[in-house]
Amino acid sequence: MFIKLLLQVVYITVPILIYYALIRNNASLKRYHSILLGIICGISILLCMSFPISFETGYIMDLRTVPWMISFLYGNISTGIILTIIMLGYRIFLGGIGMFVVFIAYSITLLMILFYFKKYSQFSFQHKMKSVLTLTFINSLLIVSSIHFIFGFSESHYLLFYTVFTFMQLLLTWLTVYMIETFRENDRLQLEMQNSEKLYIVGQMAASVAHEIRNPMTVVSGFMQLLYQSDEIPLKHKEHVKIMTVELERAQAIINDYLTLAKPQADKMEKIDVKEQTSLISQTLSSYALMNGVDLHYHIKSDENFYTFGNPEKMQQVLVNMIKNAIEATLNKKAVTISLSKDNEYIYIDITDQGVGLSEDEIKKIGTPFYSTKEKGTGLGLSVSFSIIRAMNGQIMTTSDMGKGTTFTIKLPQY
Structure with a gap:
């Protein structure tokens, strides 16, 4: 049982590592990340279902819930729905009355994902962890309760199975989400560092030239206003002066943007x-x-x-x-x-x-x-x-x- 349990962990974590290795080393694959994640999670689901964990009491379990939820939360709704259909189809192919357990538990969990996790990508790390672990716990409770209702088993067996199954689901969910969020955070920080370098270069350039450009522009803007107010300038030329003044103001706004990039944090907080x-x-x-x-x-x-x-x-x-x-x-x-x-x-x-x-x-x-x-x-x-x-x-x-x-x-x- 312990070996099969470790294999379940391997079936889920190793494909995730392969997925991030692929998209990190091949930028062109990032545009197909949902499809690639769907394939990876689909493989994990099929492996978990094909090689489940057997208990001495005769009951079996697998941890397919983890990659199934990941397909929704880190892929998209379409990817998750396709994997749900594949999972149900494969369960029907395997046969047995246990497929009713899958249908009941995963249908309710799916509804919770669709209605509650619409903005999952915007959740904070702690919020994500709490939400996903709560969802996993409810899914585990639904599965074990459905098994108990359909098959029935003794109280001692029920507690043992429920405890082990729920603990393993929660532990592996935490591990997988933590691993994915760590990779995503590292990618975000790397991107921010690249953007910070660009901003630093722009900022240095702005700090060195902005004031030198501002001075002659201020003089030109002042003379433009004098020309516009002068009675010696024909009305047609005044319109030209007005257009030039507007363009100078636009150039001034761009310079201000450069200065903001150079020093985004103001003193007044x-x-x-x-x-x-x-x-x-x-x-x-x-x-x-x-x-x-x-x-x-x-x-x-x-x-x-x-x-x-x-x-x-x-x-x-x-x-x-x-x-x-x-x-x-x-x-x-x-x-x-x-x-x-x-x-x-x-x-x-x-x-x-x-x-x-x-x-x-x-x-x-x-x-x-x-x-x-x-x-x-x-x-x-x-x-x-x-x-x-x-x-x-x-x-x-x-x-x-x-x-x-x-x-x-x-x-x-x-x-």
Whole structure:
């Protein structure tokens, strides 16, 4: 029994290690990560079911629940559904009345995953662990209870089987999720280091040239205003002067973005009412949305207070940048939705547009300096926003459906 138990652990952990080895060493495979994870989890499920653990009492068990849940939580719904069908089909092929146990337990667990774990990727590490272990415990309880109801066995056998089975499911679930989250965190940190190096280079360049550029621009801007106010300049030329002034202001805004990249953290740090800030910016940009033929919707999912810690002006800058981008990305006569929610640790600001969406490659590049999906964009606006939120110990996450739209989620620690 002990050897078969170790084999069950091997069937689950080794494929996961192979999966991460493959996608780390071959960047082109990352775009197919859901398919690859589905194959890996499918192999684990079939191996666990083919070589189960036998008890001296005659009962058998396997740990297929772990890779099955992983396919939903770290792959996607489609991957999980396909593996569910394969698992049920293989169980019917193996035969026996035990397939009713599988159908009952996994149907209820599947419903819980579909309704409760929609935003699993946005959970904190602790929240993920608690949620997954709770789900595993409920699944184990459903399986053992169904077996007891269908087959029936003595109280002592029931307690032994339930204790061993539940403990092994919980232990292996914890190990697998911890391993996956560790790999993902390492990848995230590596990506952040690469982005930090780029930001550092841009920052150094900004610090060295921005002030030198600002001085002559200020002089030129002053003379432009004098020319515009002069009665000796024809009206036609005044329009040209006005256009030049607008372009100078745009250049000044770009320089300010460079300076923000050079020094994203401001000295003024205080308690921020996120609900008040979000509502204010939404109202401010409502006219801009109307000009672009876009409806702007604002929803708060709780009547509680939403406080974080940072610089209010920088927070406003982030909201303006991201909501304005969402409005510009949204197709005509459609909507941008801003929603505010929180859990025990974090505040979440979801900004959802109804544009063309982003590919996985585009999502990975979002927030890097000079990358923009807009024709006239510099890519600095989102870079500055990402930098400000990182300075507030927060995170910006992106999810997108091609042809349907994109959601940017600003995750901030509660104060």
